[in-house]
Amino acid sequence: MLSTSISLGWECNEQNALFELQYKSVSSSTWTTITDIPSDGNGQGGNVSLTELLPNTTYQWRVKTICEVESPSAYIEGTNFTTVCPSPWALSNYSLLSTSISLGWECNEQNALFELQYKSVSSSTWTTITNIPSDGNGQGGNVSLTELLPNTTYKWRVKTICELGSPSAYVEGTNFTTVCPSPWALSNYNLLSTSISLGWECNEQNTLFELQYKSVSSSTWTTITNIQSDNNGYGGNVNLIGLSPNTTYQWRVKTICELGSPSAYIGGTNFTTICPMPWALSNYSVASTSISLGWECNEQNALFEVQYKPTNSSTWTTITNIQSDGNGYGGNVTLTELSPNTPYQWRVRTTCSSGSPSAYIGGTNFTTLCAAPTGLGTGNTTLTTTNLIWLSVSSGISYEIRYRVQGSNTAWTTQTVNAPTPTPNSTIIHPISGLTAQTSYEWQVRTLCSPLNTAFSSLNNFTTNCPLPTNLTTTDITSTSAKLNWNVGMSGVTSELQWRLTGSNTWTTISNIATTSYQLTGLTVGASYQWQVRVNCSQSVNSSYATPVSFSTICPLPNNLAISNLTATSAQLNWSGGYAGGTYSLQWRLQSNGSWTTVNNLTTSLYTLSGLNANTVYEWQVKLFCTPTVSTAYAGPSTFSTPTTCTNMFSIKDGAWNDPSIWSCNRLPTNADIVQIKHIVTVPAGYVAQAQQITYAQGPTVKFLQAAQLNFLH
Known part of the structure; x- marks a missing residue:
């Protein structure tokens, strides 16, 4: 029953009869009649909906049966009814937050409007919201209250505003108290040896959170404050790092609302840090003696250990310290020197930098292939013979070759090559003869490998002829x-x-x-x-x-460019390589100075530079003229440094001869220096030291390591 309509119903023992109904307001003397009302679905009764009634009006109604034969029954009176604007029902609240809430209700009056009032229980003044439309299905409504006071208890009520007639009475909803909502759906993920990710949901949008965690054996919580909401604003997450490996932790989190008190702490499920196992194990690129194995792992930049063995063996082969791959989250390894046509097992575990390794996790078994031969070719082809060539698959494997004139449909000539014993990828040479001169042939080879032979290789061709060099x-x-x-x-x-x-x-x-x-x-x-x-x-x-x-033909390039007799103001330039009757052209300059000094028509392979500056880097180059018009490129440039002028060269501390810092002149002695040894000086292994002469203070000495030398200027 609604403000302008009602549904009426009745039962009748006469199956599938028709009915006639009359209704009128109690203040009226005129009945409205509805005839030929059919029986309902079960055929023993009927119903009808009356619409366009007057609101807030009391009505009488009656109904009689119209049988197919014989007279109709008498009218039977129904109970009077009064049209009313129906009250809301099923009042509820949801999404209760610190300063807001959503309120909802049902109503049988379709597409009605509603009026809602709310107030704190300590207030005498109601706040009224009018003209609230029906929701999507037109039979009820909802509204969201915002800007409420936090931690406050509120009353609320709602009534229906029908299009015609008086509104319904107010219906009270259950009181509610605004609260800072606790987090929910607490979860952990990405659990590793020393870290974990923790997450939660929260109905308070864009709020902050406070998280505490500790090992179960500790009484002290570590607190993380001011944790921001995640991207959608309804919850948060945090990554804990630097945890102790193989340790069980407790954790809890609470909501810090902008206004009012925070929520209570909500405890998450305890977790234990572990070295995570690999996952997504796969194998690929399987061949007769090799395979590639791969896996993923959530522990970044970990090491891994792989074990593998034939399925009929009890002994595992172990590969340790396998590095993570390029992205640091997983690894791969290629197994080689496997037996062909053999089933294998394999497993892998993670070796974390701290704590115990993970357990082994097994990969899918694989079987190595019986591979087809590769590297097909021919050699030493003559008018009637050739050598067929291919690379072996493995030791102890036999092969079948076949050949015929190219492009013909004649039968193949077939031969078996019985189990040669070379190592894998060794060259197998099989001679054939009795061929027709100047004729093109095609040939193939396959591996005879139980239980299944491989397919024949692709065709390879050759032509009998006198072989090209x-x-x-x-x-x-x-x-x-x-x-x-x-x-x-x-x-x-x-x-x-x-x-x-x-x-x-x-x-x-x-x-x-x-x-x-x-x-x-x-x-x-x-x-x-x-x-x-x-x-x-x-x-x-x-x-x-x-x-x-x-x-x-070549004009030989000078080589072995070297320096000897080096002093602060001179150097002898030496080189090798010559040509009878040839001459040399030499160039020298200060290093990086653009202007070369050139000396032409030298007939020997040495030249002495004089008038040089001390403590200066020079560069030089030389080329050979085999004839006046045929020459080499310049060999070099080579560099040398004139030593610092120093009249008093002596050691200032123990050390290696070739360390400038132990010498008073802060450079290495040359064959122009008189050197005084005041400390223990070591000539390194294979090193050639130089001096004009040396003198010793009492006690210090020169030590020579293996193949060390000291050359004096004679």
């Missing part, structure tokens, strides 16, 4: 000669060599060479040459010439 190299190049080298890949043949100056159209030919090298002499210094070679398999069958190779 290979590995053409030029060695032992001098200013007038060079050694030419090549391979022919078969025996019983000769070679034909051609050479010329680069740019010339005329080749010099040397035939019937029985070896695979040839020494050219009488060449011109600094000239560029080309050479090529072919194989003579018979008088009428030759290979093509191999691609020409170029080389140039």
Whole structure:
């Protein structure tokens, strides 16, 4: 029953009959009649809804049965009813915070308005909110009260404002008291050996929190204050670090509201710091003798220990001190030298920097593959033979090869290569013969590995012919000669060599060479040459010439640049390397000074500089002119430093000869210095010390380590 409507119902023993209903206000003499009302779902009674009634009005009503045959029943009177604006019901409150609350209720009057009043229990004045609309389903409402006083008890009440007629009476809601809400949904995560993340929810938005924690064996709490709310403003989190490993902790948290008292502490579940186990274990890149293993771990930059073994073995192989991967959260390792076609177990654990390691966690078992051969090729191909070449899979494995004329549909010629015993990736060479000259062939190989053989490899091709020379190299190049080298890949043949100056159209030919090298002499210094070679398999069958190779005779670069007889004002420059009839050009200057001093037409490999400045760095370089127009680049530059002028060189403390700080001149002695030894001076192993002469004070001495020397200026 609502302000302008009501639902009426009745029962009847006549199944599926029709009904006639009449209603009127008690002050009226005229009935309103509704005919042909059908039976309800079970066919034994009926109902009807009356609408557009007058509000706050008392009505009479009556109903009779219309049977299919015979006369209708008499009217039966229903109880009078009065239309009213219905009161709200199911009053509730929720989201109770320090200064706010949400209030809600239900109401049978659809799309009505509501009026709500609230006040503190100590106040006599109500605050009124009018014209509150119905909620989404139109049968009730809600409102949020804000700017309430914290820690205060409030009363509240609500009534319905119907569109017509008088409003309902007020209905009282349950009193509520504003509080700073306690955190809830306390949780911990990312538990590691010395750290943990703690989190919680809270209905008070953008508030602060205070957290305390301690080991269960301690009576002292560590307090963290002013913890900010998280990004959504409804809760918080904190990371605890520097915890003791393998230790059980208690923790609790409370809300610090902007106004009023804080909430009570809420205790979280105790936690124990542990070295976390790896997770997300995986394996990949499995091959016949190797596999890569990987895992994740929440402990950053930890070390790991992996163990693995064949499943039929009782002995684990252990790999320790495995570093974390690039991001520091997990690791990986590649196992090698595994047995092919073998099932393995593996497991891994975390080794934290402090505390006990984690327990082992097992990865998924894996089986190494029986791999197909790789590195296919041919060698030493002749008119009727060739060598088939591939890399072995492992020792004790047999192979099957097959070959046929390329592009034909003829049957394969098949051969088995019985279990050679090289180590993995060794070269296997299998000769075949009886081939047709000048013919292209295709061939494949596969591994015979129980219980399943591998698939055949991809096709590899070769053509029978007189083999082209290979590995053409030029060695032992001098200013007038060079050694030419090549391979022919078969025996019983000769070679034909051609050479010329680069740019010339005329080749010099040397035939019937029985070896695979040839020494050219009488060449011109600094000239560029080309050479090529072919194989003579018979008088009428030759290979093509191999691609020409170029080389140039050299004017040898000076080397072994060195300094001797170094004084504060002079130095002797020395070098090696020359050419008969050649001369040298030498340049020297202050280091980083742009202007070189040049000395030309030197005929010996030494030169003495004089008039130098003491305690100065110089650089020098030298080049060789084999002829007036053919020269090397400059060798160098090399640097040297003239020593400081010092008339009284003596030791000032014990130490190594090659330490400038033990000498009175703050530099190393040279062969121009008279050195007085006043302390214990050690010549390091392999070091060559210099002096013009030395004298000793009473007691001090010079010690020589292995292969040390002291050279005096004679």
